[in-house]
Amino acid sequence: MTQRAQRRVTKTAAMTAQTVVDGSAARAVRPEPVAASELPELDSRQRVTLSLVPRINETNKRSMLVMVIALVVVAFSVIVTLVLMNTSVAQRQYDIVSLRNQERVLSQENQALLKEAQSLSAPQALAKKAKALGLVAPGAPGLVDLNDNSITKSADKAVEAEGNSANYATLPLPGQSIREKAKADTKKSESKAPVPTVGNASKDDAKPATDSADSKNSTKSVVKDETATRKIADDGRPVFKDSELNGGTIPAPMIKSPTN
Amino acid sequence: MSSTALDTAKKRMRFLLILSLAALLAIAGRLFWVQGINASTVADAAQADRQREEVIAPTRGSIVDRNGTLLAVSVDRYDLVIDQRDQRDQFRRAKRDGTNGSEFIGWDQAVKELAQILDQDPAELATSVQPQDGAKPKGYVVLAKGVTPEVKNEVMEVGIPRLSPLLRSERQYPQGVIAGPLLGFVRNSEDQTSVVGAEGLELSQEKHLKGTEGSRKIEVSADGVRIPVTEVEETPAVNGQDVMLTIDSDVNYVAQREAEKKQKQFNAQWVSVVVQEVKTGKILAIGDSAQLDPNDPGATDPEFRRSVSITRAFEPGSTGKAAIFAAAIDQGAVTPKTELRVPNKYTVTKETINDSLPHDTFDMTAAGVFARSYNTGTVMVGNKLTKKQRYDYMRKFGLGSPIYLGLNGASAGQLAKPENWDRRQQYTTMFGQGYSQTVLHTASIFQTLANGGERIAPSLIEGYKNDDGSVTEPDPSKTSRVVKKETAKEMLKIMEGVVESGTGTKMKIPGYRVGGKTGTGQAASDKGYDGYSYSFAGVAPLDDPQYVVVATMYRPQGSWKNFSVADTFTEVMSHVLNTYNVPPSSTKSEAYDVFVGKEQKKPW
Known part of the structure; x- marks a missing residue:
């Protein structure tokens, strides 16, 4: 009992004697519970050094520094990686855009080339080229009977270019306007309108439109000639050909869709 | 400092404190609202603001x-x-010669x-x-x-x-x-x-x-x-x-070229050539004399911006006899060898039927009547059937209803009901007058006869190719039996007679057996019959019919004696046969005699 009372007193004394603060760190002031039998000497002058963390020696200090540097490096590399990834993603996006554009350009080029190839291989274009090369349509083919090795029909000779009935270059080529042709046709139909005086006009209209360039030029020149050499009658009015006047009638308006 | 002043200061401080707290609370509340409760709405609004939909x-x-x-x-x-x-007088641009730098122009x-x-x-x-x-x-x-x-x-x-x-x-x-x-x-x-x-x-x-x-x-x-x-x-x-078409552009080119050539030759209103596959009903080519460049449709006369072969119905003339003969043979009313005494004029129920050219009275076979295309003989053959029977056959051949190829403006032609046929019409419908049809109808009739009597509705679309390369088939063409197989076989024989010794001798193609029917029809306008149409519908090769070619010329002008679409037909047909490597015919002609008796060469 006395001991106990004494102990309490000592404790209070120890507590007050002990500094609660060590530098900036707060100390755990509560002493370890001590078994009664092992009670230290009360009057012991030497104090027990209490510490929360073990004392840092030199080697520990160095490893701490390494640790910090490593952490900084890791943090830095993470940031750098993120930035790099971000930029590369952005870069890829731009790449995609430029590749898309490239794809568009290439597909457009492809389109143009394909179209050109198709136009050049259009039947009427080939026919024109064949004609220019002097090729003519074949005659009827010969026939051989394989059963008895006899010629059942000999081949016909192809007709020479001049006399060949097949005039191949009649249809307008791809890309060539059929307006020129249409113009020529309307001129023709005008001249063939049911008018008593049609005979004189058919001469200059009856030019065959074999070569596109030729017909273009000829129609142009014909038109020019007409305007240039239009005569003025005595009464001051221009003189028109009968064909131009369409027999004095105005052609009826076209019905847009005469069918159904 | 007096106590009152201290109180005031304290009060102010307290007031400011409350005010600050209130402001803080408001901000915190707003933050809570924005970030906590209303977060998704705000995020959506921001998203919507940034987002563009292309x-x-x-x-x-x-x-x-x-x-x-x-x-x-x-x-x-x-x-x-x-x-x-906002344009300036000069502008800066990168140099065009490929060097670096820029210039002002x-x-x-x-x-x-x-x-x-x-x-x-x-x-x-x-x-x-x-x-x-x-x-x-x-x-x-x-x-x-x-x-x-x-x-x-x-x-x-x-x-x-x-x-x-x-x-x-x-x-x-x-x-x-x-x-x-x-x-x-x-x-x-x-x-x-x-x-x-x-x-x-x-x-x-x-x-x-x-x-x-x-x-x-x-x-x-x-x-x-x-x-x-x-x-x-x-x-x-x-x-x-x-869209994949059944058209062959090479064959179509030939058809167009020949049509245009023919149109120019006789200054016809239009010429149209149709090529059809016998076994499938697929259209191989439709060539019109009037050209339409779809790149510049305005350059073409509005009337010809659609194919005349489907939009223009006309009275077919003698090609229409094919349907009547097929009907008569199918019903057993006649056989190709049925003997008929064919005069130049034939009067029945007070209607006199004339042939286009005067001729002596001949003793002919029914096949001979078809070959020489005598209207009088045809009326004798057709009269063995009732009006209703003939009408039903004509309908089954596709007449009177439009042929839908996927082209708008398809004409049905005109085919009146038999009860509405007037006294003359009941006979004229036997030789292709008094009703109208398109070139495509003609092609379809001959396809039926060449295909053993089974009509396959003409089609223009082979299939649809999807983006991934797979092909979607269109609905299959309707097939229907019109005449018996034997009838169709007989019809091919009598059609061969037309080319062998009848009106179509110019339509021969070396190496192939060709059958068909010529047709000259009167073309009507408001003023009555004032023009003609010339057609030839042909099938080749007859031992195994593959292709039908129909060439029609409408309202040619000039001397009628020269009018013919023979070269148009032969040119297109021989091109088709060559293109598709059709083997030449190896069998002999099966044409029937035209006249009764030994003597076959009689004047026209």
Whole structure:
């Protein structure tokens, strides 16, 4: 009992004697519970050094520094990686855009080339080229009977270019306007309108439109000639050909869709 | 400091404290509201603000022929548009000679370069590039329409500020006039960014060709530039299906060329040639004399922007006898060898039927009547059937109802009900007058006869090619039996007689057995019958019929004695037979005798 009372007193004394603060760190002031039998000497002058963390020696200090540097490096590399990834993603996006554009350009080029190839291989274009090369349509083919090795029909000779009935270059080529042709046709139909005086006009209209360039030029020149050499009658009015006047009638308006 | 002053200060401090706390609370509350309760709404609003939705236009499907030749294709084209406002006298651009650096050029130089690239008149171009005579500058002037990407790139190199290319899709027809009236043409859509079908297959196949629009959602920053790292939500566009036709563009070219040639030769109103496959009913070619370039449909007379072979019904004349003879043989009323005494004039129920040329009275076979195309004999044959029977056969052959190929404006022709036939019409319908049909109807009748009596509805569409290369088949063509197989066989024999010793001797093709029927029909107008139509419908080779070719010339002018479509038929048919490597006929002719007795060569 006395001991106990004494102990309490000592404790209070120890507590007050002990500094609660060590530098900036707060100390755990509560002493370890001590078994009664092992009670230290009360009057012991030497104090027990209490510490929360073990004392840092030199080697520990160095490893701490390494640790910090490593952490900084890791943090830095993470940031750098993120930035790099971000930029590369952005870069890829731009790449995609430029590749898309490239794809568009290439597909457009492809389109143009394909179209050109198709136009050049259009039947009427080939026919024109064949004609220019002097090729003519074949005659009827010969026939051989394989059963008895006899010629059942000999081949016909192809007709020479001049006399060949097949005039191949009649249809307008791809890309060539059929307006020129249409113009020529309307001129023709005008001249063939049911008018008593049609005979004189058919001469200059009856030019065959074999070569596109030729017909273009000829129609142009014909038109020019007409305007240039239009005569003025005595009464001051221009003189028109009968064909131009369409027999004095105005052609009826076209019905847009005469069918159904 | 007195105690009252201290109190006031304390009060103020307390007040400020409360005020600050209240403000803090408000801010915290707002924060809680924005971040906690209303977070998704705000995020959505921000998202919506950044997000732009682009429409990805699908590519319009192509139209190709049976060999894959492109007949219609959509290509990228640009409209060049300039904004005349806020332009300076000079502008800076990268040097065009490939060296680094930039240079200043003036408008004269720019217009000169531009004119050269666009192939336009510089003076004219200058008026659109810059406002003239102090006029108010315009914000939108179109300098050129539908230029190719190369031209556009060159123009952009000139470096004119505020000159921008507008991308649009343009329809092109690389083969020009080939199959023009079948393909039809397109018009610009309402928003001017794409094209929609206006006529022909382009119109009827719109839902296949069009495709489905896709969309792309991207996020843009405040300055309108796309934020690269954001997610892109993309629904790809589904391109239109390619329409594959049964047309062979080479054969179609020959058909068109021959039709045009024939039209020019006799100055006919129109000539049309139809080529059909016997075994499948597929149309191989439809050639019209009037050419339509779908790239420039306006250049063609409106009347001929659709194929006349399906839009123009006319009285077929003698080719119509084929249906009547087939009906009579099918019903067992006559056989090809049935003997008939055929006069030049034949009067029945007070109606006198004449033949076109006067001839002696002959003792002929029924096949001979067909070969020589005598109306009198035909009426004798046809009279063995009732009106109803003949009408039913004509209907079964497809007359009186339109043939739908996927082309608009198909004519049904006119075929009155037998109870409405007047006294003369009941006889004229036997030899192809008093009712009307199109060239395609004629082709279909002969296809039926050549195909063992089974009619396969003509078709123009082989299939639809999807974006992934798979092919969707169209609905199968309707097939129907019109006459018995034996009847069809007999009909081929009597058709051979036409070419062997009848009206169609000019239609022979060396090496092949050809059968067919000529036809001269009177063409009616408001003033009565004042013109003619000339046709030949032929089948070859007769030992195993493969192709039907029908050539029709409508209202030729000039001397009628020369009128003939023989060379048109032979040219097209022999080309088809050659193209498809049809082996020549190895069997002998099976034509029947024309006349009764030994003597077969009698005057016309």
